[in-house]
Amino acid sequence: MAENSENSSRRPTIYDLAQIAGTSPSAVSAILNGTWKKRRISAKTAKRVTQIATEQGYAVNLQASMLRRERSHIIGMIVPKYDNRYFGAIAEQFEAMARARGLFPIITCTQRDPDLELEAAREMISYQAEALVVTGATDPDRIADFCAAAGVNAVNLDLPGNKAPSIVSDNFSGARDLTRLILTRVAQDFGATVPLWFIGGRPHDHNSMERLRGFRAAHDEIDLSVPKDRIIMPGYSADKAAAALVGHEFPRQFGIFVNSTITMEGVVRWLSNMIDMDRVRLGCFDWDPFAALLPQNVGMARQDVATMLRRVFETIDEKSGPSLRIEVPCIMQPLPQPG
Template identity: 30%
Template sequence: MAVTRADVARLAGTSPALVSYVLNGGPRQVAPATRVRIEAAIAELGYRPNVSARSLRTNRGHALGMVIPDAANPFFAELSAVIEAAAFERGYPLFVGNAAGDEEREQAYVRTFIDRRVEGLLAISSSWGAGIADACEEAGMVLVALDRVIDPARCAHVLCDSVAGARTAVDHLIGHGHRDIACLSGPHVSTAEDRVRGYREALAAAGLPEGPTVRTDFGGAAGYRALPELLTGPRRPTAVFVTSDLQAMGMLRAAYDAGLRVPEDLAVVAFDGTEYARYTRPGLTTVVQPTRRMGELAVEMLLKQIAGGTPQPGVVLLEAELATRGSCGCPDDFFVASEGGAF
């Protein structure tokens, strides 16, 4: 005979409603001690919720959807992995759609998730922006935005404070004595715009002129191709603030091919804090986004709304930290944690 929610409640000494709240993440809070008893009863009895029955009641599939701009970008890959793990721990499979920087493809994935009636959507907009909020609102689907602004008046956002992070990065270059600092920006998305703004604010606060700013894609090839343009002009920059790790990795290769020494001839500081940044030579100094906190918080906010919580539109800003390595002139201590220790 199949184990029921009532069986779990009897073993835990509580009500079936509280068992439901634990399984669904709400809509009411459950006391920690009660939650422990319920989770122990679930494990002891081997109880599994009837997802098919729940889907029929709610007219939605028991799954979450996520749209990302570029699956090849390490930052989006790492953030997706965090979100997938957080969703899985809470009993939700996650379906990911890769927009590949194409607005039509992004729209197609959003409509597909709506048609398949996933319970909620997490979105990092490639270019469609507020159109995602329009589509979700029309379909009655819960939406949480990450990394890039969609529509703070209509949905919750979880973002890294890119302005403050960029200021920290440029201040660090100024602290190394640089006075001619260029900027390699990303495309016209809120993330790139905020990082350029932070770059400009740091220079203005230090009484320094803006250096050349080049706008391109976030990819490595774009970073490689951008270096000659950044170095053109009457005052060649001695340092560059780059708005993504992947761009900066391409630029490091371009500098090597051009016979430039990093950081002696050109210092480089980037933004994202991906795992791969530590493996460049020299190691890439970068602003580290709180990827784990960002992903887990976004999932928590989405599931609270799915469970009947009140939507809270607006923006939650999370603080970033600067990881210093050799590309800016700091010590380049390299180690890899492994089963046998560090080397």
């Protein structure tokens, strides 16, 4: 319908519309941004200009508008990957919540590359983002420093930092509860109270450390000690997990704590080469709908994305200090025995 009549090459501006309507650019601007009543423009003129704007396929130049207004309403988010449900849910819900607050969300996926993370932050600041949510950054403090220098509000999500407020899952409690569940199910199904294996993650990664602490706490509660060689931390990737498992000896029946859904892919791949897959019970930190359907899976610690994001927006609104650290409990999803 909307037809850019003659000079179809360039986008129309308020000056073009003003010329066509026989009014001033100021009037057009006021009409199109809704301040026309306050500025005492007649309804008749308003209607005419609006009509012309539609005909010409006009869209404000937000570059110019924001330059003048000195408010961008842009909120940026940095995400490492889109390859699991957790970050997918974060991105999706962040967008919806930002929009609901009248903000324009910009999300960038930085592939866990520290330089790309900084580059993305710099770009978002250049686009006049008013706040930045830094999710799962490998080096959150560098980004926070950079934001602070530019006077932009930053919040860490998922991985904590020291230079900006941080919202993270309660990895300790989540891992402890999940470990308890796996221990219980191993005891029930295999009739043995024995230490579990821990697979995935990096030994110096904050989240892995907290989860390992929870894993240990659940064992300590029932006076089990975990042999060192049962902690296998070759990174999160599926390939590394699968490779690491191949080199290990396992008893006839055993339980595994899987540190992420990505790691879980590797574990399941390895598992599928077993003759008897019923030898294993496992639980996974984080949630995936297919992983939830695996018969060996006794439960998943699902991170509470909605609550975390609510805290993120609160933190931004309150302009909290860098010492703030909020831990959001995970939602335990015990899985029923199939069949």
